Amino acid sequence: MRCASCAGIGLSTALLATSGLSIAAELPSQEEMWRIIQEQQREIEALKRGQRTTEEKAEAAVDMAEQSRQTSSTAASWAERTQIGGYGELHYENLDTDDGRQKEIDFTRFVLFFGHQFTDRLRFWSELELEHAISGGDEDGEIELEQAYIEYDLTPSQHVRGGMFLIPVGILNETHEPPTFYGVKRNPVERNIIPTTWWAGGAELTGEIAPGWSYNFGVHEGLDTDSYNIRSGRQKTSNADAHDLASTARVKWNGIAGVELAASLQYQENITQGLDNDASAWLYEAHADVQRGPFGLRALYARWDIDGDGARAVGRDEQDGFYIEPSYKLVPEFGVFARYSQWDNEAGSSSDSEKKQYNAGFNYWPHPDVVLKADYQHQDNEGNVDEEKGVNLGIGYQF
């Protein structure tokens, strides 16, 4: 029995020894192991070098792309120095008027901007507008060049313009892209007292005079009206009579974010261009434009004082108006407003010529540069004439 056990143990030992010898025979020698490790180390080093090279190539490619971009921006091509923009608006109105129910759809304005930067200090800007979709012949529309001027930087903060530019007066005259204001139509005070859009040919200085303070001062073509109607007196720089030029100055303060206070003054020696002997005119305008958080408030007052018997005879020696427009944005994309406007283009007469208009409605901005608008308007005029009451809908954009 003992002998059997001994034989078993001996057999096992022999098998293990044989197996161990077999494994030992399959294992690489220490020299081979060292060689394999060294080879693997070389491969690791090569991979690391490859990775570094790849990273360096990527860095170099990005550097080159950025340098190329910087070089091309330094010597920007003609296309890069030329800007195109625009805005437009479609109106639908359903109004109760003296002549009955008025329902109308009108693509009121289609506007394109073109600008070009000649040098860092010299640039061109223009605005070309098609009103009421079709122009020519007996059509309702017009094609109008509303801005076209050259601007030069005298210093980084002082600029001079020459050409045709927007008169610096009111809130809407210079900034009237549809997404920037409430109400489908522009407010009546800035249509009838300040004849927005109002542009003229001439020269203008603009700039900053202190932090938050800026100014405009321009000499430009004046009005030309024999009826003392301000809006129809705009000459639009189309063979404009330049016997009596006008001067306009504005001071603006926006030293608190969301707050603009401004006052404008204009003088013209004779707004009939010499037809009447005495027809000098002063325009005074002041406004506040506040947007603090969701709260907004616009308020404006404007007044014309016109000398001479001609203006006095038709009661147009005084023309004035004001409006106040609170608004509130429920969310950044949706805001509501209300507006009260009062104006009188024959305030110097004893007749009932004062007009009042109430508006309330909303703007919805699906994108900051696109707006859908709706408002209800109610007019309450002295004499109950020329009243328009009803609903306006609009869609507008800018880019």
Add this chain to the structure above:
Amino acid sequence: MLNRLITALSLALLCADLAARGVYQQPQDFLSDTFEGGVPEAAVIWLTGARKQVVTELLGHSYTSLRVRYWARDQRSAWVLEEIGKEQPITVGLVISQGQLERIKVLEFRESRGWEVRHSFFTDQFRNARLDKGRNLDRDIDGISGATLSVRAMKKLAALALYLDGELRAQDVQASP
């Protein structure tokens, strides 16, 4: 008399150069102001994958580079970024501290209008701003009449810097044991 007044006024305006356009501070000086004891070495964050998509959404267009350079030390990161206002890029320096906007400063303004965004009455509104869950600034930023596009550019850059800083901190969390 009037002519003399106009001449004097014109000269005063020309001399009172408030530099509405121009370089207000060199990026290196901005960084030196930001980091006491020396500016840390610049690093880059690559705008790839989902990060690139988010940046495109924040700006409304793709960023002009594949990577953004930043400087960081002790939970603060500084960024020098550019965004076009109306026609030209505005160069802006931003400092983010622990996920909050510590400072935003216009370093160079090249446009002929909208320069008011460089004033502290405007930039102070951004102090301590964060991003909300929708990656919007957590507060209303009041605009400046006539400078809408410059204001919009500043808001975009503030959101971009806050987002990229958040990406850096997310990387740190992942890398920590």
